[in-house]
Amino acid sequence: MGKGLPRHCRNRRTARIGPACMLGIILILIVGLGGLVLPSVPTTASAAATIEIYYAPEDQPGDRLVLLYDKARHYIYVAVYGLTYPPVVKALVSAKKRGVDVRVITDRERLNDPKQRAALETLHLAGIPILINRHDGLMHLKQVVVDDEVNTTGSMNQTTSGHRYNDERLDVITDPVTSAKARDKFLAMWKDSIRYEVWR
Structure with a gap:
């Protein structure tokens, strides 16, 4: 030795x-x-964390997202593959109008869906910035972060099918620790001009 x-x-x-x-x-x-x-260190939820679990179609998880958006005070960061559910789009526009920082990251392949394109046009016209992926993979997250307090995960896209017809799951996690981790991931993606670009 x-x-x-x-x-x-x-x-x-x-x-x-x-x-x-x-x-x-x-x-x-x-x-x-x-x-x-x-590899990053896994994040463990705090002892005080609460998790609400919603299944589609029986629990109507899209409406839980609308409620979450309606209560937002500071920011809503959405990273989701599919975004077409009209009440969700309306809630995001309303949040923007009352001064909430609303941002969306979605997948470029979804621009081929006329419903997704129409939803994104509505958000864009309301002044909500939107990024799409430039990389070869999918932007397949189904994640929302609100006000450093709540973050969501699960299989559900924010679409009418995801809310009303498909077998889906939405987890709403009230926890500042995991919300901070989700926020940091979103903001890292937002700053990554190699993998993401502005839509419109």
Whole structure:
């Protein structure tokens, strides 16, 4: 052990690496690995978190989203593959009109759907900024973050089919910890001009 290292890095009696040199090696490894993308640390919800689970069609989850949007005070960040459900579109426009920061990220392939395009046009005309993906994969999240307090996940797109006909799930999580993580992910996507671009 310690073979091949400079003499001042080796303890002659034990042939072990000295603490100062060990620190230097660790720093070299950290700098050397700086270009690698390491997995993020999983986020655990706080003990006070609450989760509401809604299934479509029986629980009408789209209406729960409308209620969430109607109560927003500061911001609504939506990252969703499908967005056509008229009450949701109306609620987002209303939130924008009362001064809420509303932003949407969606998938470019969905622009081929006339209903999705019409919904996005309505949002755009209301002054809501919209990004679409430039990368080859899908922007397949079904995530909403509201006011650093609530975030959603699940299988449900914000579409009439997702609300009324499909077997879907919507989880509404009231928790500042996971909401902050979801917000940070959304904002990282929002700033990523390589993978996302402004629609219109």
